[in-house]
Amino acid sequence: MKRGDASRLASDQWRIRWIIGFLLAVFLLGGSGRADVLSLAFLRPIAAIAFVTWAAVAWRTTWSEARGPALILLATGLLMLLHLIPLPPPLWTALPGRDIVVDTMAAVGSKPGWMPLTLAPTEGWNQFFALTVPAAMLLGVIWSGRAAMRPVLIVLLGIIVASALLGLLQSIGPAKSPLYLYRITNNGVGVGLFANRNHQAMLLACFYPLLAVWASTISGSSESQRAKMTMALGLGLAVVPLVFVAGSRSGLVLLLVGLIAAFVIYQRPQQGFSARGDVHSRRIVSATVTGTAVIMMVVAALSTRSAALQRILQNDAADDLRFQALPTIMDGIWRFFPWGSGGGSFVPVYKMLEIDRLLSATYFNHAHNDVAEVMLEYGLPGLLLIVAAVSGWAWAIFRLWNARRAAGGRAGRTHLYGSAGSAILLILGLGSVVDYPLRVPSLAALATLASVWIVWALASIRHRAASDGNPSSNRLVAGLTREI
Numbered sequence: 001m002k003r004g005d006a007s008r009l010a011s012d013q014w015r016i017r018w019i020i021g022f023l024l025a026v027f028l029l030g031g032s033g034r035a036d037v038l039s040l041a042f043l044r045p046i047a048a049i050a051f052v053t054w055a056a057v058a059w060r061t062t063w064s065e066a067r068g069p070a071l072i073l074l075a076t077g078l079l080m081l082l083h084l085i086p087l088p089p090p091l092w093t094a095l096p097g098r099d100i101v102v103d104t105m106a107a108v109g110s111k112p113g114w115m116p117l118t119l120a121p122t123e124g125w126n127q128f129f130a131l132t133v134p135a136a137m138l139l140g141v142i143w144s145g146r147a148a149m150r151p152v153l154i155v156l157l158g159i160i161v162a163s164a165l166l167g168l169l170q171s172i173g174p175a176k177s178p179l180y181l182y183r184i185t186n187n188g189v190g191v192g193l194f195a196n197r198n199h200q201a202m203l204l205a206c207f208y209p210l211l212a213v214w215a216s217t218i219s220g221s222s223e224s225q226r227a228k229m230t231m232a233l234g235l236g237l238a239v240v241p242l243v244f245v246a247g248s249r250s251g252l253v254l255l256l257v258g259l260i261a262a263f264v265i266y267q268r269p270q271q272g273f274s275a276r277g278d279v280h281s282r283r284i285v286s287a288t289v290t291g292t293a294v295i296m297m298v299v300a301a302l303s304t305r306s307a308a309l310q311r312i313l314q315n316d317a318a319d320d321l322r323f324q325a326l327p328t329i330m331d332g333i334w335r336f337f338p339w340g341s342g343g344g345s346f347v348p349v350y351k352m353l354e355i356d357r358l359l360s361a362t363y364f365n366h367a368h369n370d371v372a373e374v375m376l377e378y379g380l381p382g383l384l385l386i387v388a389a390v391s392g393w394a395w396a397i398f399r400l401w402n403a404r405r406a407a408g409g410r411a412g413r414t415h416l417y418g419s420a421g422s423a424i425l426l427i428l429g430l431g432s433v434v435d436y437p438l439r440v441p442s443l444a445a446l447a448t449l450a451s452v453w454i455v456w457a458l459a460s461i462r463h464r465a466a467s468d469g470n471p472s473s474n475r476l477v478a479g480l481t482r483e484i
Helices: 003-029 040-065 067-082 089-094 099-107 121-130 132-144 146-172 197-216 222-246 249-265 279-302 307-313 317-336 346-353 370-406 413-431 441-468 474-482
Strands: none
Touching (some): 003 040, 067 121, 067 132, 067 370, 067 441, 132 441, 197 222, 317 346, 346 370
């Protein structure tokens, strides 16, 4: 190996270690969307330092390689900052929906001064600083380069399996077990590395498109490939009942989406050379089958007493309240339209508008419908950002599907990662209709990683099309399949 190649390899390995370390920190410390969790006191400084460091070395590369995700993040940050700029009293009082605040202040003999657009400035700043995690992930993934894709994929699969097993142990143990990482959580069910059962179920659903990519790109001897395929199948089967352990009904629907995505993404890997008597491969097969059987038996025994499984079959008062509160939220959207009530203001605004029959000892921390909550807080600009993100995702799906069809159903390595990224965004996007996964640091980082994989896959398609002159030519077919 030449000295230059060795130096480049060492640099790649160093970058891969850094992005993997950051990914592990995000999932270990960023499993809750609440602003008052202690772990954020560690995670956000780490993310801020990573952001500044990676911005110094990778900003231009990020802007050229991932302009779409960068623009979405930049526009989101600027919109949040605009909501925090103090406005003069005549302008502020003229904003839609502020009359209720002006009347309240007048009742106590006070007048509004210079005030920001948001009705909850503290929470608005919290939302702004929450962007440090996905922003750092965007820069870090670009800085680490395409060489980090497979190591990051393997680490992600390991994180998801670890979260699934932790969720299983949480379900088996007492409801107040020390295995729960967060004080305010769904006790009695398997939440894994999260505070919320729905977020755990969404992560498990994302496991399947990631597993499909890994299974499509395995290499080695024929015996080794068969062993790895058996291991992939065993892991896939083992995770299915662990979604039930999470006790999330929406998670079951997203599990189906993940399984369908895995079926679409998977393609048979290139056949390896034959190797007789591969003892290591046989051990992998035996361990996988045994482990899957054990997990299945544990979950079957657990099902007789599991609060999680009982919840799936019973009505949930919290879920009913979400649907009952939706008309109130819609009323707030139109009351504050088109500029919104301001970033982070959902809780105080909902309290102002809450109808008497929905009053209870608990409070709504989120709308559990992020589309509605974004429209309430950020109005028309927030809605336009959502439309832009969804449009970009749909366009990417169209390009990826056409390129694979033009290549005779075979996809290159980068293309497979892009397809998995599209599936992950679909799962998290659908989850946002009934919950708030993208407000959780770890899932926001996962969505950012998925976005980078998509833009890399699209760049690969454009490169092949430019070099071949015709995207549907035989040379493109060879080029896409050569990446495997």
